[in-house]
Amino acid sequence: xxxxxxxxxxxxxxxxxxxxxxxxxxxxxxxxxxxxxxxxxxxxxxxxxxxxxxxxxxxxxxxxxxxxxxxxxxxxxxxxxxxxxxxxxxxxxxxxxxxxxxxxxxxxxxxxxxxxxxxxxxxxxxxxxxxxxxxxxxxxxxxxxxxxxxxxxxxxxxxxxxxxxxxxxxxxxxxxxxxxxxxxxxxxxxxxxxxxxxxxxxxxxxxxxxxxxxxxxxxxxxxxxxxxxxxxxxxxxxxxxxxxxxxxxxxxxxxxxxxxxxxxxxxxxxxxxxxxxx
Numbered sequence: 001x002x003x004x005x006x007x008x009x010x011x012x013x014x015x016x017x018x019x020x021x022x023x024x025x026x027x028x029x030x031x032x033x034x035x036x037x038x039x040x041x042x043x044x045x046x047x048x049x050x051x052x053x054x055x056x057x058x059x060x061x062x063x064x065x066x067x068x069x070x071x072x073x074x075x076x077x078x079x080x081x082x083x084x085x086x087x088x089x090x091x092x093x094x095x096x097x098x099x100x101x102x103x104x105x106x107x108x109x110x111x112x113x114x115x116x117x118x119x120x121x122x123x124x125x126x127x128x129x130x131x132x133x134x135x136x137x138x139x140x141x142x143x144x145x146x147x148x149x150x151x152x153x154x155x156x157x158x159x160x161x162x163x164x165x166x167x168x169x170x171x172x173x174x175x176x177x178x179x180x181x182x183x184x185x186x187x188x189x190x191x192x193x194x195x196x197x198x199x200x201x202x203x204x205x206x207x208x209x210x211x212x213x214x215x216x217x218x219x220x221x222x223x224x225x226x227x228x229x230x231x232x233x234x235x236x237x238x239x240x241x242x243x244x245x246x247x248x249x250x251x252x253x254x255x256x257x258x259x260x261x262x263x264x265x266x267x268x269x270x271x272x273x274x275x276x277x278x
Contacts, residue, residue, distance in 0.1 A: 035090065042094040052142050053094040056171040056191065057198030059087055060273030063176060064202075067276065080176045081115065088118020098122045100132045100141040102189075111181070112173045112189050113145045129157035136192055137164050145173065148187030149230035149244055156232050157192075158244050162208050162267040166194050168253070169206045169270030176276045190272075197271040203250035206269040212240040213262040221260050222247065240264055248274070 045053055066083060067076050091097055101113050103125035113123060126132050132144035146157045161167055171191035174181070190206075204226075211218050215228040226247035234242055251257075253268045 031086070034086070035093070038090040038093055041090075045094055052097070052193060052195055054091055054097065054142065054193065054195070055198065056193075056195070057200045057273060060171075060175055060200050062087070064200075064273075064276060067176070077176065077178045081178070084116060085118040085120070089120045091117070092120050092122075097142045098124070098140075099143045099145060100135055101125050101145045102129055102132060102147055103127045104147060108181075109145055109147060109189050113191075115178065116171070116173050116175065116191070117143075130155065130160060133157060133160055133164060133167060133192065136167055136194060139194075142193060144192040145189050146192060147189055150187075151230050153230070153232070156230060156244075158206070158208060158230070158269060159232050159235075159242055161192070161269050167192055168195065168197060168268075169272055170195050170197060171272045172204070172275060174275065175273060188275075190270075192270075197250075197253065199250045199271070200273045202274045203271055204274050205247045205249065205251040205271045207245045207247065207251075208267040208269055209243045209245050209263060210234055210240050210265050211243065211263040215243065217262065218243055218245065221263055222257065224248070244269075 063080055063083060066079060070076060070079055099113055099117055099121055101109050101123060103109075110123070110125065117123070126135070129144075129146045132141065132146060135141040136144045149156050149158055158169075161169075169190045170193050173189040173191060207222075209218055209222075211221075213221060215231075218228065219226060222245065224245075224247040226245055229244040229246055231244070232242045234240055250271050251268070253271075255268075257266065259266070
């Protein structure tokens with residue numbers, strides 16, 4: 001039996017294409033207006049001599065709000081990608097902004113950084129996390145993107161942050177995951193910068209904790225829900241081991257924790273928006 005394909009109403013098809021063309025022009029007009037406003041923001045910030053205009057907390061809040069009000073056939077991941085490109089290009093217009101990325105073998109960190117900051121931002125690679133941290137500290141980079149820590153690393157970047165005043169983890173990547181990410185089971189990355197942290201309403205805090213206690217006891221002593229991401233031997237023959245602890249709330253850098261004697265000291269390493277959960 002021969003199946004006959006349904007006949008397409010060419011008049012209706014052409015009418016729909018004209019509507020799409022009209023919508024594209026409207027969207028383009030709004031986009032140009034948005035960048036006009038961005039230019040005015042850039043002028044104000046130049047007069048204030050801002051050195052780093054990125055606000056990762058505001059970025060997270062804006063994207064969450066978009067996704068929460070979104071409906072229809074456009075996938076959330078596509079919506080987020082469009083706005084990340086818009087925000088990245090807007091950020092580039094507001095002043096010098098550069099991202100340094102740890103050169104991992106698969107190139108996944110580059111992809112994560114590009115997706116988060118957009119394809120217009122200046123990006124470069126370095127093969128040392130210590131060099132990336134030093135470049136941020138020296139003002140040569142606005143942001144360093146480093147891999148999620150692994151157990152047993154000889155010189156973990158997070159331990160070096162305890163000696164760099166002001167450099168903090170201000171974002172965890174990906175904030176919104178994408179379905180075609182090459183290393184979807186990977187641990188992602190952290191963005192480090194000389195920025196003040198902002199509360200977004202759904203945040204995590206990163207602490208380096210020096211303690212004699214085991215992992216469960218450390219979390220219990222902190223009185224927090226969270227997880228131990230990695231551990232490292234303490235330098236200079238200090239007692240105990242360092243743990244990298246991620247807790248599930250915003251903790252201000254100047255907050256004071258009352259801790260038992262099993263925890264010798266801790267360092268606040270940053271706060272960032274929790275990865276989006278649909």
